[in-house]
Structures are given as C-alpha cells and as structure tokens.
Amino acid sequence: MSSAQKEAAWFYLRATDTLVLPEFKSENEQLVYIGDDPKLKQVLDRHKVYTFKKTYRKAKPTYLKRTFFVQAEDASLLDDLTSNVSHLFESGDLISEEEKKIYEPNDYGLTSTIGENLGAQVNLDYLDFLGLPEAWYYTTGSRDIIIGISDGGIDTTDVEWKGKSKIFRESRFAKGHGYSVSETAAGQGDNGYAIAGVCFDCSIYATTYDNPRTYEQLLELSEAGVKVINCSWGRTGFYQSSQDAINKMLDNGTVVVAIGHNMSFSQSKGNLFYYPASLDNVIAISSVMHRYEKYNDHILLEAGKNNFYAENIRGYVGRTAGFKDNDTTQTPYIYPQSIRNFNSKIDILGPAVGLYRYGEKPENNNLTDVSEDSPTSGVAPLITGTVGLMFSLAPCLPATEVESILKMTSTNIDDIEVNKPYAGMYGSGMLHTGRAVKMVYQLYSEKETVTIENQRFSRWDFKLTSYSEKVVLKNQTFSDAATLSLNARKQIVLSANTNLKPNSSGNIKLSIDPTLQKECELRLRDPSIVND
Incomplete structure (x- = not known):
C-alpha cells in the first residue's frame, strides 16, 4: 500500500444495483475512470482515487454484491457520489x-478490501x-508458535504447510478432515x-488420536x-488418566481445544458429554x-411445503428456526435438531x-x-488459531489465562430470546478473535487500558494478569460460583453497572502489585507493512 493510500479517506459505498461495476485504469498509483457514465466521470475527475473495488466485507445481506471499498484523497468523494451520482450509489459509511x-493477506477471499485477492474466490x-x-x-502468527493438529493427515509438501509442518504420527483418517482443520x-x-x-x-x-485413556x-x-492442540473429535467415556494427561499438558504451557461434538440437541438434551472436551482445563x-x-x-420456504423458516441468524445457537403457526411476524424458535451437542x-x-x-x-x-x-469440527480450529495468535503476540502469556481472555472478549448472546431455553449450556457466547488478540496487546502494554465489559458470568474460574496502565470493569457481573483473580501492576477501576457478588462457591480477588515484571515483550508485526 502506498503512503497516499495509508493517509487516504476510507469508506464503504453502496450501489443501487448489483450490476453497478465502474471500470478504471491505473495511472501513477491512481485510478482513472474509463466508463461511459458522464455524471460519474464528472465526479471522479474531481478527486484522486486509489482503490475502488467490490467487497463482501461489512456488507449487510441487502447490500451483498453491491458494496464497494473506496480509498480516496479526501472524504468529500463519498458525499459527491451519493449526492450527484445517486442513480448509481445510494449511501455509504466512512x-x-x-x-x-x-491487515488483510492477499488470499482473503471476497471480503478483502485492501489489494487484490489472489486466493480462492469465496466468502470469508x-x-x-x-x-x-x-x-x-x-x-x-509466528513460526516459533506451534499448533498441534490431531485430526487427520496432511501433506507437508502442500503449499499451505510446506516448510512449517511436521508429522509426528501418521493418521488413520482421510486427508480431507485433516486438510480442512489445518487450513482453518x-x-x-x-x-x-x-x-x-x-x-x-x-x-x-x-x-x-489413538489411545483415549492416556x-x-x-x-x-x-x-x-x-502451544495449542486442536481436537476436532471426541469419545464418550471418562478416564482419570485422561484428565491427568490434560493437567500435565497445561502445566507444560499447552492449551487443548476440543469439540463438544455433533449430535443434535434434540437427541442429547444437554446430557451427553464427549471427551476430551468435557475434561477440566480443556476449552x-x-x-x-x-x-x-x-x-x-x-x-x-421449505421445499415442497408451505413452511417458513429462518436460517443462519447471527447469535442463534441453532442453524434453523421455525415460526409458531407459520407466522413470520412472530419471534421464531430454534429447531432443536439444528443445534449441535450442548452441555454444561x-x-x-x-x-x-x-x-x-x-x-x-x-478429494x-x-x-x-x-x-x-454446521459441524463442530470446523469450529474448533477457529479457536485453536486464535490461541495461536495470542501466544504469537505474547509468548509469555500464561496458558492458564488463555481461556479467561477468550471468554471475557466473547460476545454475550444470553439476551437473544430464542437462546434462553439453552442458557447455561453454550458457554460464554461467541468467539471474537480481534478483541481477544487486542486484549493480549493491552494487557502487556504499559500505557494501554484494558476494558472488561458486557458479560455476566455466574461460573468458571477467571485468572488475569495485567501490566497495563489500568483495567476497567464496565457493565460486568461476576456472580454465583464465578471466581476472579485479577492481578494488575497499576490500577483496577470498577465502572458503571459492575457487580462483583459471588456466593460462597465463588470468590473475587483484586490486587495491585507494582513489582510485577513481564517475562517477555510483545512480538508485534509492523502495522505499517500492508500488502499491495
């Protein structure tokens, strides 16, 4: 990316139709409009434009395939386009x-904005x-941080893993599963x-994943x-020897991520536990x-029937939801058969x-x-990769604090009406990798502020160490059996709507220790390096 692009105004622009696709040529690091719309040409000739491309990123369903990412010398282009070329562009956001x-790599699919996507043309x-x-x-990430994959074979000569992979034990399972998990x-x-x-x-x-006992x-x-092992598999049956192995791995500084598995909730009803997922010290x-x-x-509309249903709605814990009396004006209910195995x-x-x-x-x-x-096998590596990023940024991050950060930065979904029948069985909510990695950065940066907010925890043990300027708890609850051990070098601020009232099974310990010393520094990539 040129220095002009870095200093430019960035905005999303929504076209009136999916067929709108202005044509440009590149000239002296700028784009020159070569289409045949006179009003659009008149506007674009008044501005310096560096990027003008379609993107799926930040595009709501109604604007899918008609959202553009634009970089221009100044923000006035957005108003100029929506005011004077309204037959093509209806709105936008700076x-x-x-x-x-x-940062976007050059293989970031159809949601990419900066630069050209040279990889698979898929919606990410x-x-x-x-x-x-x-x-x-x-x-x-970092080559020094190793992710363990226990989910099927890979090819170490494949372009996606060449030069950074090693096979410890050959898998009995088809390469397809291992390929997808490793790629994610x-x-x-x-x-x-x-x-x-x-x-x-x-x-x-x-x-x-042979020998489930040890x-x-x-x-x-x-x-x-x-540093983190992905287990997109599981078996029923608890063994104390398995728990002992997990505990030893955590002592080694290794985090294990495992799936609760794929049986539908209509079958499991929250009472079916798979391992290693259901062991202590496993995410x-x-x-x-x-x-x-x-x-x-x-x-x-369900094929061949007159039944309406909603699908893939943000925050819903099941893939599909139906309507009482087929009335789509009413709040839907989730089909239990579309929910994967949940439990405590x-x-x-x-x-x-x-x-x-x-x-x-x-294949x-x-x-x-x-x-x-919606199988859970593909979900686990999203969390596993997130943990890899956290360790890459702060190699000294205690493995015992990883789960706390993931939960504290997750998106709360308790207030979504359709989820309420399943409360207590789906964890802290929805993963947010961006917030988790940013919290690691803030925890280990002396001049930053860490904010823990918008969650209500009634269980789990939370551990956190902060070297930052301050830690702020805001609109945050720790109640019932929740425990919190927060050790900060400087300040802890209890802000609005913070409730720290666990029962006799929980505990809150907030402490300031000015002598806290970091064992290592943050390993930051250079944010000024952005792909062209």
Whole structure:
C-alpha cells in the first residue's frame, strides 16, 4: 500500500444495483475512470482515487454484491457520489482511523478490501465476523508458535504447510478432515493461494488420536513445545488418566481445544458429554450462527411445503428456526435438531456455516467448497488459531489465562430470546478473535487500558494478569460460583453497572502489585507493512 493510500479517506459505498461495476485504469498509483457514465466521470475527475473495488466485507445481506471499498484523497468523494451520482450509489459509511487498523493477506477471499485477492474466490464473512483483520494488525502468527493438529493427515509438501509442518504420527483418517482443520487453523496466508488460516504464520505439528485413556499422542506434542492442540473429535467415556494427561499438558504451557461434538440437541438434551472436551482445563466448543443480522433478513420456504423458516441468524445457537403457526411476524424458535451437542461443559461458540473446506482439494480438487451444514469440527480450529495468535503476540502469556481472555472478549448472546431455553449450556457466547488478540496487546502494554465489559458470568474460574496502565470493569457481573483473580501492576477501576457478588462457591480477588515484571515483550508485526 502506498503512503497516499495509508493517509487516504476510507469508506464503504453502496450501489443501487448489483450490476453497478465502474471500470478504471491505473495511472501513477491512481485510478482513472474509463466508463461511459458522464455524471460519474464528472465526479471522479474531481478527486484522486486509489482503490475502488467490490467487497463482501461489512456488507449487510441487502447490500451483498453491491458494496464497494473506496480509498480516496479526501472524504468529500463519498458525499459527491451519493449526492450527484445517486442513480448509481445510494449511501455509504466512512471508516474511522481506529477501524483502519487492519491487515488483510492477499488470499482473503471476497471480503478483502485492501489489494487484490489472489486466493480462492469465496466468502470469508465468518472471518470478518471474528475480527481477523483487526487481530492480524497485531500479529499474523509466528513460526516459533506451534499448533498441534490431531485430526487427520496432511501433506507437508502442500503449499499451505510446506516448510512449517511436521508429522509426528501418521493418521488413520482421510486427508480431507485433516486438510480442512489445518487450513482453518494455520494454512499459510499471503501466498496468493486458497485462503489464509487464522494463525497463518504459525507452524504445525500433526498427529492422530489413538489411545483415549492416556492421550499419549497429545502429550508427545505438548512435550515437543506445541502451544495449542486442536481436537476436532471426541469419545464418550471418562478416564482419570485422561484428565491427568490434560493437567500435565497445561502445566507444560499447552492449551487443548476440543469439540463438544455433533449430535443434535434434540437427541442429547444437554446430557451427553464427549471427551476430551468435557475434561477440566480443556476449552470445549460448539457452534453458533453468524451471517444474517435479523431473522427476517433470511426467511426461506421449505421445499415442497408451505413452511417458513429462518436460517443462519447471527447469535442463534441453532442453524434453523421455525415460526409458531407459520407466522413470520412472530419471534421464531430454534429447531432443536439444528443445534449441535450442548452441555454444561461447553466454554465458547464459533461460526459453523459457510466455512471454507480445503479438504475438498485432495478429494475432489475443489478449491472453492464451503460447508452449508454446521459441524463442530470446523469450529474448533477457529479457536485453536486464535490461541495461536495470542501466544504469537505474547509468548509469555500464561496458558492458564488463555481461556479467561477468550471468554471475557466473547460476545454475550444470553439476551437473544430464542437462546434462553439453552442458557447455561453454550458457554460464554461467541468467539471474537480481534478483541481477544487486542486484549493480549493491552494487557502487556504499559500505557494501554484494558476494558472488561458486557458479560455476566455466574461460573468458571477467571485468572488475569495485567501490566497495563489500568483495567476497567464496565457493565460486568461476576456472580454465583464465578471466581476472579485479577492481578494488575497499576490500577483496577470498577465502572458503571459492575457487580462483583459471588456466593460462597465463588470468590473475587483484586490486587495491585507494582513489582510485577513481564517475562517477555510483545512480538508485534509492523502495522505499517500492508500488502499491495
């Protein structure tokens, strides 16, 4: 990106029709309009324009395929276009300086804004939803941080893993599963191919998942220095030896992420526990929807029937929702059969529909396939990759504090009416990678302020250490059996609507220790380096 683009006004622009697609040529690092609309030419000739391209990013369903990302010398172009070329453009939004703090690799799909997408032409709105460009502003991962994959075979010569992967144990399972999980967690980014994984500059060690009693294959990864292990699998049956292995891995500094599994809630009814997900000291995940902001944004008619249903509505814990008496003016209810296995051990949720499946490459040579179902196997590596980014930014981050940060930065979905029957069984809410990575940065930056807000925790043990200027708790509740141990070097501020009142099973410990010393410094990428 040129210096002019960095200093430019950035905005999103919405066209009146999906067919609007102005043509430009590049000339001296600027775009020159070469189309045949005289009003548009008159306006564009008055401005210096650096980028004008379609994007799925920040595009609501009604504006999908008619949203543009624009970089221009000044913000007056936005008003000029919507006022004087209203037959083509109806509205737009300026992008603030804070929102400019993003990084997009050159294989960021159809949601990319800065530069050209050279990778798979697929909709990565779920990565937008998770705030990946905001996270990548701070770090894109590190070769020193190793992600463990225990979910099927990979090919170490594949372009997405070449030079940064090692196989510890060959898997008995088809390569498709391992390919997709590995690609999501740490497939190489900025290589103009396929898509970027969440922690795309992290390394990968791959293994299988034999011996569920001892998890010796996972321990092997942990003892080799792996910081986070992905388990997109699970089995029923508890063994104390398995719990002992997990505890040892956490002592080694290794975080384990595992799926609550795929049986529908209509079958499990919250009483079915899979392992390792349901063990202590494991981050247990399940699925949530992300795409459509309101249920009436995506109401469909069931094929061959006169039944309406809503699908993939943001924050809903099930993929589909129906309407009492088929009345779409009423709040829907979630079909339990579309909810994946929930129980009291689930910690956090991630998006599950529309996820890119690199596993189709070895099976069908398909580089554009996405999942339209909601299996949890594809969700786990989103969390695993997020943990990889957190460790990449702050290698000294205690493994025991990772889960606390993920939960504190998650999006609360308790007040969504359709979710209330499942309260207490879907964890803290929806993962937000951007906020999690930013909180790590703030915790380890002496002049920053950390804000913990908008959650209501009635359980779990929270541990947090802050070296920042201050930690602010705002609109935040820790009640019932929740425990909080917050140790800060300078200030802790209890702001508006903060409630710290656990019962006899919980505990709150807030402490200031001016002698706190960081064991290492932040390992920041250079935010000024943005791909062209």
